[in-house]
Amino acid sequence: MPNALVIAETSESGDVKKATHSAITFAKQAAPALGGSFSILVLGAHASKAAAALTGFGAAKVFACEDPTLEKYTAEHFSRTVAEIGKGFSLLVATATSQGKDLMPRVAARLDAAYAGDCSAVLVEGNKVLYKRPMYAGNAFGTTELLTAIHVATARQSEFDPAAPSGGTSPIESVAKVAPGAAAARVSVVSLEAVTSERPELTEARVVVSGGRALKEKFFEVLEPLSTALGAAIGASRAAVDAGYAPGDYQVGQTGKIVAPELYLAIGISGAIQHIAGMKSSKVIVAINKDGEAPIFQIADYGLVADLFQAVPALVAELAKRGRSSA
Amino acid sequence: MKILVAIKRVADPDNANKIKIAPAGNAVDTTGLEWKVNPFDEYALEAALRLTENGKSPKQRIGEVIAVTLGPKECEQTLRAALATGADRAIRIDTTDDALDGRLVALALQALVLSEKPDVVLLGKQAVDGDSNQVGQRLAELLDWPMATFAATIREEQGALLVGREVDGGVLTLKVGLPALVTVDLRVVAPTSVYSLHTDPAHKYAEGVRFAPLPAIMAAKKKPLDVKPLADVVPGAALTSRVSKFERPAARSAGVRVKDVAELVDKLMNTAKVL
Numbered sequence: 001m002p003n004a005l006v007i008a009e010t011s012e013s014g015d016v017k018k019a020t021h022s023a024i025t026f027a028k029q030a031a032p033a034l035g036g037s038f039s040i041l042v043l044g045a046h047a048s049k050a051a052a053a054l055t056g057f058g059a060a061k062v063f064a065c066e067d068p069t070l071e072k073y074t075a076e077h078f079s080r081t082v083a084e085i086g087k088g089f090s091l092l093v094a095t096a097t098s099q100g101k102d103l104m105p106r107v108a109a110r111l112d113a114a115y116a117g118d119c120s121a122v123l124v125e126g127n128k129v130l131y132k133r134p135m136y137a138g139n140a141f142g143t144t145e146l147l148t149a150i151h152v153a154t155a156r157q158s159e160f161d162p163a164a165p166s167g168g169t170s171p172i173e174s175v176a177k178v179a180p181g182a183a184a185a186r187v188s189v190v191s192l193e194a195v196t197s198e199r200p201e202l203t204e205a206r207v208v209v210s211g212g213r214a215l216k217e218k219f220f221e222v223l224e225p226l227s228t229a230l231g232a233a234i235g236a237s238r239a240a241v242d243a244g245y246a247p248g249d250y251q252v253g254q255t256g257k258i259v260a261p262e263l264y265l266a267i268g269i270s271g272a273i274q275h276i277a278g279m280k281s282s283k284v285i286v287a288i289n290k291d292g293e294a295p296i297f298q299i300a301d302y303g304l305v306a307d308l309f310q311a312v313p314a315l316v317a318e319l320a321k322r323g324r325s326s327a
Numbered sequence: 328m329k330i331l332v333a334i335k336r337v338a339d340p341d342n343a344n345k346i347k348i349a350p351a352g353n354a355v356d357t358t359g360l361e362w363k364v365n366p367f368d369e370y371a372l373e374a375a376l377r378l379t380e381n382g383k384s385p386k387q388r389i390g391e392v393i394a395v396t397l398g399p400k401e402c403e404q405t406l407r408a409a410l411a412t413g414a415d416r417a418i419r420i421d422t423t424d425d426a427l428d429g430r431l432v433a434l435a436l437q438a439l440v441l442s443e444k445p446d447v448v449l450l451g452k453q454a455v456d457g458d459s460n461q462v463g464q465r466l467a468e469l470l471d472w473p474m475a476t477f478a479a480t481i482r483e484e485q486g487a488l489l490v491g492r493e494v495d496g497g498v499l500t501l502k503v504g505l506p507a508l509v510t511v512d513l514r515v516v517a518p519t520s521v522y523s524l525h526t527d528p529a530h531k532y533a534e535g536v537r538f539a540p541l542p543a544i545m546a547a548k549k550k551p552l553d554v555k556p557l558a559d560v561v562p563g564a565a566l567t568s569r570v571s572k573f574e575r576p577a578a579r580s581a582g583v584r585v586k587d588v589a590e591l592v593d594k595l596m597n598t599a600k601v602l
């Protein structure tokens with residue numbers, strides 16, 4: 001069965017995560033080189049519910065592995081089942097979320113397969129599939145060829161539009177969980193300290209307001225009113241995270257979150273290549289920085305050279321004045 | 328606790344303008360680039376040192392830290408730096424950079440783990456040259472060990488590690504029983520991120536990684552450094568992935584400068600139409 005298999009991602013209660021739809025797009029793009037079709041595998045305590053939500057995307061089959069031990073994701077419980085179903089396919093793909101990046105290399109090792117992570121494009125050349133990946137902190141893209149019979153990949157979510165339902169009803173096939181290895185008995189999920197926020201999720205927000213080290217201890221004091229006014233998510237440069245002004249999961253960049261919102265505001269960010277690699281697919285980029293020579297201005301659609309401690313509150317006031325504030 | 332730390336030297340990618348692609352487009356020309364330790368691996372080493380000491384007397388190891396790298400002789404500089412910082416001994420698997428891919432690195436490390444039998448393997452979450460983010464996960468599967476990737480915090484418990492992982496939307500805490508594998512993220516070198524059982528929970532480390540004083544750099548020259556040929560560690564090693572073409576990212580052109588916030592809002596509303 002030389003086809004592609006999408007590994008879906010769900011919440012604990014069996015809701016399909018939006019990220020899954022990007023991996024479906026990836027599989028559809030690779031399918032012409034791979035026998036033309038793709039299937040989907042869902043694992044979880046409520047996998048049947050999730051599988052039912054995935055029957056309208058044109059998959060040849062939706063596999064559902066429902067098991068109470070799969071309620072909370074751990075690679076140790078998931079990898080052998082994914083490998084077992086996956087060995088009948090020639091490409092296994094998930095979206096490069098923290099779960100996808102955790103799980104898929106483990107699956108690749110199980111299958112002794114080569115892995116291409118965080119792909120920004122999948123290229124079909126005849127019956128060959130090639131993977132374009134950002135490397136060197138975003139300074140270069142490498143087209144990677146995998147030489148094993150089975151390929152394992154993850155798709156950079158911002159580069160693959162979510163697949164829309166295409167009609168039809170894919171058959172659902174229940175599959176049993178494969179007994180995990182000794183590792184599974186030595187891992188347990190203790191807690192998830194979710195960032196409780198009224199703001200949208202960083203990778204899915206329409207508007208992102210990101211701050212750099214220049215904000216210092218006033219990071220949130222300055223950015224929160226603006227993010228509230230714009231209904232935006234808040235991001236940060238690596239320098240701001242390193243300095244402790246913003247939490248680690250706020251980091252936008254090659255080694256952090258990859259975002260592609262409609263509007264990205266870089267506040268006091270100089271524009272290291274590492275950061276740019278994580279946000280350059282944004283539709284419109286605004287930079288506010290007091291250093292007019294900062295590299296961020298080379299990629300910004302609109303640049304404002306100003307002291308951010310004055311410009312940001314002024315921007316919040318201006319938005320309110322024009323009736324463009326959701327605060 | 329015995330810890331094996333995998334370390335890679337990378338061409339410093341922060342020096343963006345120096346990354347050149349060879350005319351044939353099939354290689355990145357690293358001439359003129361400075362080598363440095365992959366920052367995430369440097370953080371993994373720092374975490375290993377914190378896990379094998381009482382934070383109040385960091386010169387004294389409680390347990391053992393072994394630094395490992397794969398590459399040509401020049402990489403021994405990277406290992407000597409790790410030894411100077413506090414690692415007890417080092418192993419270099421002799422090979423060339425172009426003879427390696429993530430799968431082979433994981434297989435080589437698996438062989439070392441089976442002979443060294445560490446309690447913990449620590450690695451950076453990814454190397455900032457290939458940005459593959461796969462070796463740790465692959466190694467954990469090959470060993471059938473539990474793993475905690477993208478660690479922001481590590482706390483030693485009796486026979487286990489409590490690891491706070493950076494995940495989408497927050498921090499997920501996993502408990503992994505030893506032996507276990509951990510890959511580290513940026514925040515693991517914050518002052519209160521890593522604690523061994525010997526360190527007072529109220530202790531605060533200095534931010535970042537520690538630096539080796541001169542006497543330690545001298546002493547490191549005498550610490551053991553073993554060399555093993557890759558062919559002995561992974562017989563029949565063959566690449567299963569290769570990069571056939573390198574390209575520079577498409578340039579995004581600079582736009583316009585606005586004079587004040589009023590003009591900015593005006594452009595966003597009326598020209599870009601995103602507000």
